[in-house]
Amino acid sequence: MRVLILPDARAGGRAVADIVARVVQEAGSAGERPVLGLATGSSPLPAYRELIRRHRTEGLSFAGVEAYLLDEYVGLPAAHPQAYRQVIRRELTDALDIDPSAVHGPDGTHPDPATAAAEYERALTKAGPVAVQLLGIGTNGHIGFNEPGSSLRSPTRVTTLTERTRSDNARFFRSLAAVPRRVITQGLETICRAEHLVLIAAGAAKADAVAAAVEGPLTASCPASVLQWHPRATVVLDEPAAAGLRHGEHYRYAAALDLG
Ligand code: F6R
Numbered sequence: 105m106r107v108l109i110l111p112d113a114r115a116g117g118r119a120v121a122d123i124v125a126r127v128v129q130e131a132g133s134a135g136e137r138p139v140l141g142l143a144t145g146s147s148p149l150p151a152y153r154e155l156i157r158r159h160r161t162e163g164l165s166f167a168g169v170e171a172y173l174l175d176e177y178v179g180l181p182a183a184h185p186q187a188y189r190q191v192i193r194r195e196l197t198d199a200l201d202i203d204p205s206a207v208h209g210p211d212g213t214h215p216d217p218a219t220a221a222a223e224y225e226r227a228l229t230k231a232g233p234v235a236v237q238l239l240g241i242g243t244n245g246h247i248g249f250n251e252p253g254s255s256l257r258s259p260t261r262v263t264t265l266t267e268r269t270r271s272d273n274a275r276f277f278r279s280l281a282a283v284p285r286r287v288i289t290q291g292l293e294t295i296c297r298a299e300h301l302v303l304i305a306a307g308a309a310k311a312d313a314v315a316a317a318v319e320g321p322l323t324a325s326c327p328a329s330v331l332q333w334h335p336r337a338t339v340v341l342d343e344p345a346a347a348g349l350r351h352g353e354h355y356r357y358a359a360a361l362d363l364g
Contacts, residue, residue, distance in 0.1 A: 105331060106338045106362075107318060107355035109346040113306040116340045117150025120238065123302055123338065124155060125164055127235045137168045141237030141295075142196070143248075144173065144188045145273075147304045148238050152196040159200050166202040170231055173209035174239070174248040174295070178217045178262065178286035186276050187212060210260065210288035217262045221288045225260035228294060237298035241305050244268050245313045245326035249289035252325050256333075258291030292330050301337040303328065308344040315348030 110116045124140065131138035142148070158164040173188050180187045185194075189209045197207050208227060214220035228234070239247045244266060250258060251266050265273075265285055274280040295301065305314050317328035318339055331337040346352055 105318065105334075106359070107346075107349070108338065108340045108359050109349075109352060109356055110340065110342060113150045113342050114154075116304060116306060116342055117152075117154045119340050120148070120151035120302055120304055121154035121158060123300070124151070124236055124238075125158060127300075128164065128166060128169060131235070132165065132168060137170055139170045139172065139231055139234045141234040141290075141298050142171050142173055142192055143238045143240050143304075144175075144191045144195075145240045147240035147306060149195060150306075151238070151304065156196065156199040166197075166200040169202050169206060171197065171202060171207045172228055172231065172234060173207075174237075175287055175289040176210040176212040177284040178212045178288060179284055180212055182213050212288060217286065217288055221260045221262050224288065224290075225294060228260070228290070228297075232297055234298035236300045236302055237295055239295070239301060239303040239328075241303055241310055241313050241317060241328045242269055243272055243309055243313055245316055245328045247292070247303070247328045247330070248295060249287040250292050250295075250327040252327065254292055254324055254327050256322075256324055256327075256330055257293045260288065260290050260294050262286060262288055292327055296330060296334055299336060301331055301334050303331060303337070303339045305339070305345040306342040308347065310345045311348040314339070314341060314345050315350075319350055 108119055127138050176188045210224040211220040244252055270283040274283050277283050316326040320326055320329055322329045322332050
């Protein structure tokens, strides 16, 4: 696992944008259609702003890219501003030259969410592997909406949010009562099929979850700890999010040597 501790979230955004841009450019020059795995929530926003900037000012093109979301609320109308397909359009893809029909997410409006989850798993298997999967981390260690206790081998499925996640996400809604209870999420096994996992965290509220994920035991009690088991995982942190790490000095030293 590579751990990058950067001065602030903007620097983290640039580091993540470097990773995504390299994949998009290399696939573009090889005539391939890269598959990106996108997260919603606050954590990836600095990276999305930087990708939009590079698209506008440096000609970074997303024309051939396919994008797959991690998760979706069950039961929000498709046009709801907090439905993740709306969020990703607003925060990223509408500002890029990606084909809107190439942006995919679980169908949270499906009358049978379990069927929608199974269909999404099949679509991902067919389109994959995802070249880079961006991830945020919940204050309880979730990735996607795999809450503590999720099987490390879970597939895409319908699951239930913890009350902690609902209250963490209430800031996006009118009230806590408006936050859905059920979601469709890529499973931990689904996420781990991606070639490169990139987890982004900023702020002191994430410090305990980050320490558990990076240096705690590999356990379903901290779903993000599954990154320890992945052959290629990068964790991009600002200083407050890295504050609970025991080996922070070594990560800084190793990253400085990598930069040469
Ligand atoms: C969102 C997602 C979640 C968030 C996590 C952190 O698609 O899968 O795991 O990444 O809840 O949310 P923020 O970034 O808003 O702190």
